[in-house]
Amino acid sequence: MMKNEIEKALEVIRNGGVILYPTDTVWGLGCDATNEEAVEKIKKIKGRSDNQSFIILVDNDHRIAGYVQDVPELAYDLIEYTENPLTIIFSGAKNLAKNVINKDGSVGIRVVKHPFCETLIQRFRKAITSTSANISGQPTPATFQEISPEILEAVDYVVNVDQNITTPKKSSTIMKLSPNGEFHFIRK
Numbered sequence: 001m002m003k004n005e006i007e008k009a010l011e012v013i014r015n016g017g018v019i020l021y022p023t024d025t026v027w028g029l030g031c032d033a034t035n036e037e038a039v040e041k042i043k044k045i046k047g048r049s050d051n052q053s054f055i056i057l058v059d060n061d062h063r064i065a066g067y068v069q070d071v072p073e074l075a076y077d078l079i080e081y082t083e084n085p086l087t088i089i090f091s092g093a094k095n096l097a098k099n100v101i102n103k104d105g106s107v108g109i110r111v112v113k114h115p116f117c118e119t120l121i122q123r124f125r126k127a128i129t130s131t132s133a134n135i136s137g138q139p140t141p142a143t144f145q146e147i148s149p150e151i152l153e154a155v156d157y158v159v160n161v162d163q164n165i166t167t168p169k170k171s172s173t174i175m176k177l178s179p180n181g182e183f184h185f186i187r188k
Contacts, residue, residue, distance in 0.1 A: 005161050006120050013124060017156030018042055020133055020147070022165075023057065024114040025085045025172045026140055027147060028130040029155065030057075033067075036097040039129060043099070045154040048136045054100045054129045055087050055108035055172075059121035064109055067095055067127060070179045078175070079111050085172035086110065089186070091179055100129060110172055116161045132171065142168030 009019045016038045018031050029045060031038035033056040043050070058064060061079050065071050069092030078086060093100075093107035101107050110130070112118060121128060132140040133147050141147045144163040152158060174187040 002116060002119070002161060005159050006116065006123060008157060009120055009159055010123055012157040013038070013128060016041075018045065018154075019157045019159055020151065020155045021116065021120075021159040022114065022144070022162035023117050023130055024110075024112050026142065026169050027133040027144055028057075029133050029151070030128040030130055032124075033096050033100050033127040033129045036099055039097045039099045042129060042131060045151065046131065046134070046136045048131075050099070051103060052136075053102035053107065054131050055110060056096065056100060056127040057110055057112040057117060057121060057130045058127050059112065059118045061111050063127065064090070064111075067107060067109060068092055069094055072177055072179055072181045074181045074183070075177055078177075082173075085113070087172045087174045089174065089176040096127070106176070108174060116159065140171060142170065 012019050013032050016035055018041050021028055021030050029042050061076055068090040075088055087108045087110040089106050089108045091106050133151050134140055143166055175183050175185050177183045
């Protein structure tokens with residue numbers, strides 16, 4: 001079943017589509033993080049303004065250097081030792097669609113720890129976007145059942161994995177990490 005779902009999701013994102021998928025945090029809207037048109041589709045679905053950036057998911061910490069000019073060593077320790085999902089905002093984003101990158105040139109990256117996501121990204125060989133599956137300004141759905149019909153109808157594919165999990169999930173911790181190793185929390 002999971003293999004089948006990965007194949008279907010891969011086909012959609014390779015063709016510039018948007019998937020609704022489970023992550024190690026809340027359900028996300030995802031697409032190829034290097035495809036500007038696909039990212040625009042997500043912005044339209046969410047009703048999101050142009051000044052809001054996205055986070056991207058990678059399957060392991062070795063991929064971060066492909067999207068960030070200078071990865072502080074501390075980032076690898078934080079990723080290795082954190083127990084909860086952690087999104088790190090890095091300066092100097094590169095090799096991504098320009099509408100994924102924040103105005104200040106930064107990008108939020110999370111090394112995802114979820115079997116479906118890890119395998120999908122591994123097979124895709126590129127980062128995918130992740131943004132909560134809600135219309136901007138509305139509450140973030142903690143379970144699949146809380147996702148609005150507008151979102152379900154607007155995406156190109158709804159991944160049929162973990163839909164029956166009713167334990168509420170929460171968003172990741174977000175930390176901004178400067179190239180010099182200084183950091184501060186944006187969301188705990």
